[in-house]
Amino acid sequence: MRSRSSTLAALAALVSTIPTCLAAPATAAAAPDPCAKIAGKTFSRPADALACMKSFPFNETLRQNVLTVISRVFDFYTFEDYYLNSPPPFQDSTTNIRADIARINRTHYETDFDFNKDVYDFTTQLNDGHTRWFPDCYTQFQNLLPAPVVTLEENGVQNVFVAPDSVEFVSLLGTNFTGFFDSIEFDFRRLAGAKVLEIEGMDAYAYAQRIAETQSGNFIDLGVRINSAFSSYRISGTDFSQRFGDISGPQFPTQNTLTMKLIPVNSTKAETVSVPFLASYAGAPFANRDDFWAINCVANSGTNGVDNKVSAQVEKLSSKKTRKLAMANIVDVAPKNAVGLPSQFEPTLPPVNGSEGVIKSFILPDKKTGVMFVGSFEPDDFFQFQTDVLATVMQFKQEGVSQLLIDLTNNGGGFVCLGQFLHIFLTGSKSLGNFPNPGFQSTNRANPLAQKILASDIALGVTSAIAFYPADNWAFLSNDTEMSPSDNYMQPPSSRVINGQTFVESQRFLDVCPFNVDIPENPPFAPSKIAIVGNGNCASTCAMFSTLMNERHNTKIAVFGGKPGLPTQFKGMAGNQVLEWFDIDSEIKTANLKDDPLAPPDLLVSGDFRHNWRIAYSFLDETLPIEYKSELPHFRFPYTADTYNNPQNLWIFASASY
Ligand SMILES: *[C@@H]1O[C@H](CO)[C@@H](O)[C@H](O)[C@H]1NC(C)=O
Ligand SMILES: *[C@@H]1O[C@H](CO)[C@@H](O)[C@H](O)[C@H]1NC(C)=O
Numbered sequence: 023m024r025s026r027s028s029t030l031a032a033l034a035a036l037v038s039t040i041p042t043c044l045a046a047p048a049t050a051a052a053a054p055d056p057c058a059k060i061a062g063k064t065f066s067r068p069a070d071a072l073a074c075m076k077s078f079p080f081n082e083t084l085r086q087n088v089l090t091v092i093s094r095v096f097d098f099y100t101f102e103d104y105y106l107n108s109p110p111p112f113q114d115s116t117t118n119i120r121a122d123i124a125r126i127n128r129t130h131y132e133t134d135f136d137f138n139k140d141v142y143d144f145t146t147q148l149n150d151g152h153t154r155w156f157p158d159c160y161t162q163f164q165n166l167l168p169a170p171v172v173t174l175e176e177n178g179v180q181n182v183f184v185a186p187d188s189v190e191f192v193s194l195l196g197t198n199f200t201g202f203f204d205s206i207e208f209d210f211r212r213l214a215g216a217k218v219l220e221i222e223g224m225d226a227y228a229y230a231q232r233i234a235e236t237q238s239g240n241f242i243d244l245g246v247r248i249n250s251a252f253s254s255y256r257i258s259g260t261d262f263s264q265r266f267g268d269i270s271g272p273q274f275p276t277q278n279t280l281t282m283k284l285i286p287v288n289s290t291k292a293e294t295v296s297v298p299f300l301a302s303y304a305g306a307p308f309a310n311r312d313d314f315w316a317i318n319c320v321a322n323s324g325t326n327g328v329d330n331k332v333s334a335q336v337e338k339l340s341s342k343k344t345r346k347l348a349m350a351n352i353v354d355v356a357p358k359n360a361v362g363l364p365s366q367f368e369p370t371l372p373p374v375n376g377s378e379g380v381i382k383s384f385i386l387p388d389k390k391t392g393v394m395f396v397g398s399f400e401p402d403d404f405f406q407f408q409t410d411v412l413a414t415v416m417q418f419k420q421e422g423v424s425q426l427l428i429d430l431t432n433n434g435g436g437f438v439c440l441g442q443f444l445h446i447f448l449t450g451s452k453s454l455g456n457f458p459n460p461g462f463q464s465t466n467r468a469n470p471l472a473q474k475i476l477a478s479d480i481a482l483g484v485t486s487a488i489a490f491y492p493a494d495n496w497a498f499l500s501n502d503t504e505m506s507p508s509d510n511y512m513q514p515p516s517s518r519v520i521n522g523q524t525f526v527e528s529q530r531f532l533d534v535c536p537f538n539v540d541i542p543e544n545p546p547f548a549p550s551k552i553a554i555v556g557n558g559n560c561a562s563t564c565a566m567f568s569t570l571m572n573e574r575h576n577t578k579i580a581v582f583g584g585k586p587g588l589p590t591q592f593k594g595m596a597g598n599q600v601l602e603w604f605d606i607d608s609e610i611k612t613a614n615l616k617d618d619p620l621a622p623p624d625l626l627v628s629g630d631f632r633h634n635w636r637i638a639y640s641f642l643d644e645t646l647p648i649e650y651k652s653e654l655p656h657f658r659f660p661y662t663a664d665t666y667n668n669p670q671n672l673w674i675f676a677s678a679s680y
C-alpha cells in the first residue's frame with residue numbers, strides 16, 4: 023500500500039512553489055477565508071471545518087474526471103453484477119452501479135464537497151471495503167463525540183450505553199479536546215456509563231442500524247456493520263487501541279450535535295442531552311484556503327500509477343521483495359487518530375515471544391489456553407509476521423499450552439498470503455488432503471482491457487516482479503504449480519450469468535505464497551482445540567482466514583456484540599485481492615495501454631478509487647464467492663462492562679466455553 027505520510031511529506035516540499043494552474047478555485051471576492059479561521063488547529067467546531075471544505079465550488083471538469091476514472095475502474099470490479107440483486111442475507115446492498123454513476127453525473131451540486139460526498143456515500147454503501155472512493159480533500163477531518171457508545175449486557179438484558187470508560191478514553195485525545203468541552207461548560211464526564219434509550223429521537227439500536235445502513239460501509243453483512251457503529255477494542259499499528267465507533271466518530275463533520283435520551287449513572291430519571299461533536303484534523307498543516315487545496319486536494323506524485331518497467335521503479339520494487347504481494351484490507355476512518363486503549367484495560371499477563379508486531383500473544387491463568395490476538399495481517403515486515411507466529415507457537419508448546427484462542431476483533435486484513443500462512447501453519451499441511459493449496463480458488467474479471475493488459479504483459483515480458491496480472495503470480499488449479507509469465511490464464515475466458523448479466527472472468531487459479539518458516543505437517547494443536555473470537559469486523563484477509571478455518575476445519579467461532587437477535591456473520595467482507603487506484607493505473611501503464619480508449623485518465627485530484635480485483639470461491643459451493651456465502655458463528659455472546667474494552671477479560675470468559 024502506498025504510504026500516505028510519505029506522499030504528504032513530498033507534497034509539503036512542493037507547497038512553497040505551487041504553480042498557478044494548481045491554485046484553488048476562486049470564491050466570492052471579499053468573503054473571509056473560512057480555512058484560515060481553523061488553520062493550525064487540531065480540533066475545530068464541525069461547522070467551521072465544513073465551511074472550509076465547502077468553500078470550493080463545484081467544478082464540472084473535476085466531476086467528469088473523477089466519474090470517468092470511477093466508471094472505467096468499475097469495469098474491473100468482480101462483484102458488479104451481484105449488486106443488481108444482492109443475494110440474501112445481503113440484500114440491503116442491492117443497487118444499480120451504472121445507474122448510480124449516471125445519477126451523480128446529472129445531479130446539480132453547489133460545491134466540490136457535495137459532489138465528492140455523494141460519490142463517497144454511493145461507494146461506501148456498496149458495503150465492500152475494497153471498493154470505495156476516498157477524496158483526500160475531504161477525508162482529513164473526522165467528527166468525534168466525547169460520549170462514544172457501546173452495546174452491553176447487564177443483568178441479562180442488552181442495552182446501549184455511553185462507554186463506561188469514556189472519560190479515560192477521550193482524555194487520551196489531550197486537553198485541547200477535553201478543554202473545548204470545559205470551555206463551553208459541557209460536562210461530558212457525567213455521561214460515562216449512562217444508559218442510552220434513544221439517539222436522535224430513535225430507539226438506540228434502531229439508530230445504530232441507521233448508521234450501519236448509511237455510513238459504516240466496509241462490510242456486506244448488516245449485523246457486522248452494526249458492530250462498527252459501537253466503540254470496541256482493537257490493535258492499531260502494533261498498539262492496543264479503542265475505536266470510537268461510527269456513531270461517535272463519523273467521517274464527515276456534517277453534524278454539530280448528537281441528541282441522546284439517557285439515564286446517567288446513579289440516576290433513575292431519563293433526560294435528553296445534546297452532545298456536541300468536535301472535528302479533528304489529521305492532514306498536513308495549512309495556513310489558508312489556497313494552501314488547503316494545494317496540500318489536500320490536488321493530485322500529487324503519489325496519486326496516479328507509474329510504468330513499473332521504468333528502471334527506477336523496478337529497483338524500488340525489487341529491493342524489497344521477490345514478487346509483488348497481494349493485499350486485502352480495508353481503510354478504516356478510525357485509525358487516523360490512533361486513540362489508545364486506556365492502559366488500565368490492556369492485558370496484564372506477560373506477553374509471549376513474537377508479540378512485538380501486529381500479533382499479541384498470552385497464556386491465560388489456566389495455563390492451558392494460549393491466546394493470539396491477531397490485530398491485522400498488515401505488518402511492517404511480511405516475513406517477521408511468520409517468524410513471530412513460529413516464536414509464539416514454540417513458546418506455547420514449551421509451556422504446555424493445549425488449546426488455542428485466536429482473537430480477530432477489528433482485524434482489517436492485510437497481505438493475502440499471511441492469512442494463508444496462519445491457516446496452514448496452525449492446521450498443518452497434511453490436513454489439506456487433496457487440495458494442498460492453503461487458499462481459495464480465485465479469478466479476476468476478464469474485461470476487454472484486462473485481456474489486453476495480460477496479452478501485452480506477455481508480449482513485453484513483464485513478470486510478477488513488477489505487476490499483478492502476469493501468470494507467475496498464480497499457480498495452476500489442476501496441480502498447484504506456479505504458472506510461467508507467458509501463460510495466458512484468460513484464454514479462453516470463462517463466463518456465467520449473474521442476475522441476467524454475462525460476467526466474464528479468467529480461468530481459475532491459486533495463490534503462490536512465499537513462506538520463510540517451515541510449515542508443520544501435523545497441527546501444533548488438535549483442530550478441535552482451536553477457537554476464534556471476534557466482533558465480525560474481520561475484513562478481507564481476516565475474513566479469508568476465518569472462512570478457511572470454518573470451511574476446511576469447522577473451527578469453533580464466536581461473535582461478540584451486535585444488535586440483539588440480529589444474525590451476524592463472523593466475517594465482514596471477503597473479497598480477495600484489492601487494487602488501489604495507483605495499482606490498477608500502474609498495471610495499465612506498465613502494459614503500455616494508457617492510451618487505449620478503454621483506459622481511465624489520470625486523476626486530477628488527490629484521491630483513491632480502490633476496487634476488489636479478485637474473487638475467492640467457497641469450498642462449500644464452488645460457484646459462489648465467499649463474499650456472498652452466508653457463514654454464521656457457532657456462538658454469539660453479548661459484551662459486558664467487563665469485556666467490551668478489556669481483551670484479557672474477554673479471553674478468560676471465552677476460554678471457559680471450549
Ligand atoms: C475546474 O478544474 C480544472 C482542473 O483543475 C481547472 O483547470 C479549471 O480552471 C476549473 N474551473 C473553474 C471554473 O474553476
Ligand atoms: C493545543 O493547541 C494549541 C493551540 O492550537 C497548540 O499550540 C498545542 O500544541 C496543542 N496541544 C497539544 C497537546 O496538542
Ligand SMILES: *[C@@H]1O[C@H](CO)[C@@H](O)[C@H](O)[C@H]1NC(C)=O
Nearest residue numbers: 086089090093123124127128
Ligand atoms: C456524463 O453525461 C454527459 C452528458 O450526457 C456525457 O457526455 C458524459 O460522458 C457523462 N460522463 C460520464 C463519466 O459518464
Ligand SMILES: *[C@@H]1O[C@H](CO)[C@@H](O)[C@H](O)[C@H]1NC(C)=O
Nearest residue numbers: 211212213214215286287288
Ligand atoms: C455513583 O455512585 C457511587 C456510589 O455512591 C459512586 O462511587 C460513583 O462515583 C457514582 N458514579 C457517578 C458517575 O456519579
Ligand SMILES: *[C@@H]1O[C@H](CO)[C@@H](O)[C@H](O)[C@H]1NC(C)=O
Nearest residue numbers: 375376413416417418420421
Ligand atoms: C523466547 O525468546 C527469548 C529471547 O529471544 C529466548 O531466549 C527464549 O528461548 C524464547 N522462548 C522460547 C520458548 O522459544
Ligand SMILES: *[C@@H]1O[C@H](CO)[C@@H](O)[C@H](O)[C@H]1NC(C)=O
Nearest residue numbers: 497498499500501502503504
Ligand atoms: C500443471 O498443470 C498445467 C495445466 O494443466 C500444465 O500445463 C503443467 O505442465 C502442469 N505442471 C506440472 C508440474 O505438472
